[in-house]
Amino acid sequence: MAVCTEKTLWSFMFLLTGAVGQTVVYPFTSTCAVRGSTATLPCTFTPRKSFSDGQREVPLKIIRVRWCKNHPVCQGSTPSVYDSNPANIDPRYQYLGDKKTNCTLQIRDVQQRDNASFRFRMEADHPEGHFTNKTGVNVTVVDGSKMRIISSSDDKKLSRGENVTLLCASDCTFHQLEVTWFKDGHALSDTGSSLELDNVTAEDSGNYTCALKSIMETLSEPYSLQVEAEERQPVDGNLPLIVGVVSGVLLAVIAFILFIFIIRRKLAAAEHQRADGGETEPKHPHDIYSSIQEESHRQETSRAVEDVSYASVQFRHSHERSRHVEEVDNAVVYSSLASRG
Numbered sequence: 001m002a003v004c005t006e007k008t009l010w011s012f013m014f015l016l017t018g019a020v021g022q023t024v025v026y027p028f029t030s031t032c033a034v035r036g037s038t039a040t041l042p043c044t045f046t047p048r049k050s051f052s053d054g055q056r057e058v059p060l061k062i063i064r065v066r067w068c069k070n071h072p073v074c075q076g077s078t079p080s081v082y083d084s085n086p087a088n089i090d091p092r093y094q095y096l097g098d099k100k101t102n103c104t105l106q107i108r109d110v111q112q113r114d115n116a117s118f119r120f121r122m123e124a125d126h127p128e129g130h131f132t133n134k135t136g137v138n139v140t141v142v143d144g145s146k147m148r149i150i151s152s153s154d155d156k157k158l159s160r161g162e163n164v165t166l167l168c169a170s171d172c173t174f175h176q177l178e179v180t181w182f183k184d185g186h187a188l189s190d191t192g193s194s195l196e197l198d199n200v201t202a203e204d205s206g207n208y209t210c211a212l213k214s215i216m217e218t219l220s221e222p223y224s225l226q227v228e229a230e231e232r233q234p235v236d237g238n239l240p241l242i243v244g245v246v247s248g249v250l251l252a253v254i255a256f257i258l259f260i261f262i263i264r265r266k267l268a269a270a271e272h273q274r275a276d277g278g279e280t281e282p283k284h285p286h287d288i289y290s291s292i293q294e295e296s297h298r299q300e301t302s303r304a305v306e307d308v309s310y311a312s313v314q315f316r317h318s319h320e321r322s323r324h325v326e327e328v329d330n331a332v333v334y335s336s337l338a339s340r341g
């Protein structure tokens with residue numbers, strides 16, 4: 001996208017200025033570069049086609065292109081970082097252009113001494129065709145300037161279905177188009193400076209980081225994004241409550257049925273005992289209570305249930321005692337249910 005617009009802009013400028021005279025256009029006049037990285041300084045130029053010597057039009061041809069550092073005109077014997085004539089000797093400076101329209105310079109393994117103004121100069125087969133644009137490109141060399149992530153949403157907690165855009169930015173303006181995005185340390189396929197997350201789900205939750213491509217020194221601090229598992233909708237919000245009430249009622253019904261069943265069984269057993277002569281006289285209620293406690297401590301819950309219901313049936317006459325025992329009863333029935341479920 002960005003490359004496309006740049007090209008369109010450049011072609012447009014070419015058309016505009018081509019007829020007037022020579023031009024050198026730098027799409028940006030200042031940029032940041034991380035030490036050790038590769039910086040590209042885009043540049044286009046329009047040479048003068050011909051000039052009039054008073055009698056006739058003399059055609060012009062570009063015979064030499066060069067880039068200089070910290071020199072306003074870059075002419076004559078000024079040292080160049082790149083010179084087509086003779087061919088440049090420092091391999092760190094690569095001329096990606098030509099002698100017609102493209103004057104792009106690439107600086108590899110950027111050094112502190114590249115913190116400078118760079119200017120392009122074209123030289124023709126006649127001095128009338130020589131030209132330097134004095135504006136130049138200022139390169140600011142930084143040591144591992146960290147990127148940071150800016151979100152389109154103020155909230156780090158998002159609801160499912162929302163859209164969010166994360167931007168990889170820096171105080172220093174890097175004109176590097178490619179960025180590497182990471183989610184929980186794993187590289188994503190996106191390479192733009194912004195990461196669009198549409199219709200987010202819980203799977204989009206995680207720690208995001210970004211860095212300029214191949215320059216891990218610029219790795220940002222993590223940006224933690226959380227997407228709530230459930231959509232924040234009133235209907236959905238009531239669901240856990242409904243489930244809770246229904247299961248609660250169901251549990252109570254089961255407990256009641258079980259309770260009735262045990263009582264009936266115990267009543268029948270007591271009836272049977274009494275018919276047999278009832279030689280096993282029940283102990284004092286207090287003893288029974290403590291023995292129940294002991295038993296439930298031994299986790300013989302089903303036996304304890306039987307004893308408790310037995311006690312509550314047998315000692316109904318002692319009002320206070322029986323209420324006390326019934327409380328224990330409920331607790332034991334519940335614990336036996338819980339251990340079964």
Ligand SMILES: *[C@@H]1O[C@H](CO)[C@@H](O)[C@H](O)[C@H]1NC(C)=O
Nearest residue numbers: 022023024025026027133135
């Ligand atoms: C010099 O470069 C600047 C920045 O790219 C540009 O705006 C300007 O038009 C250029 N001038 C000429 C004469 O090429």
Ligand SMILES: *[C@@H]1O[C@H](CO)[C@@H](O)[C@H](O)[C@H]1NC(C)=O
Nearest residue numbers: 029030116117135136137138
């Ligand atoms: C580039 O740097 C020089 C000084 O080093 C300054 O005079 C000039 O204004 C700067 N140009 C831009 C476009 O920042």
Ligand SMILES: *[C@@H]1O[C@H](CO)[C@@H](O)[C@H](O)[C@H]1NC(C)=O
Nearest residue numbers: 007010044096097102103104
């Ligand atoms: C100039 O050349 C470089 C390297 O081949 C290329 O990336 C860039 O797009 C070219 N610029 C234009 C305006 O064609």
Ligand SMILES: *[C@@H]1O[C@H](CO)[C@@H](O)[C@H](O)[C@H]1NC(C)=O
Nearest residue numbers: 070115116117138139140141
């Ligand atoms: C070089 O770096 C210094 C800061 O260290 C900055 O002030 C200066 O403008 C830079 N020079 C150029 C030409 O970019």
Ligand SMILES: *[C@@H]1O[C@H](CO)[C@@H](O)[C@H](O)[C@H]1NC(C)=O
Nearest residue numbers: 161162163164197198199200
């Ligand atoms: C999210 O973006 C998609 C398109 O990518 C759009 O259809 C949808 O309406 C957006 N949703 C919100 C909540 O803005």
Ligand SMILES: *[C@@H]1O[C@H](CO)[C@@H](O)[C@H](O)[C@H]1NC(C)=O
Nearest residue numbers: 160161162198199200201202
């Ligand atoms: C969002 O995703 C859900 C499933 O995850 C899908 O049903 C829905 O149509 C999507 N909405 C948009 C706007 O893409």
Ligand SMILES: *[C@@H]1O[C@H](CO)[C@@H](O)[C@H](O)[C@H]1NC(C)=O
Nearest residue numbers: 184205206207208222223224
């Ligand atoms: C994200 O980072 C935080 C701490 O910075 C950590 O507690 C959390 O577990 C991380 N999340 C993931 C998905 O790694």
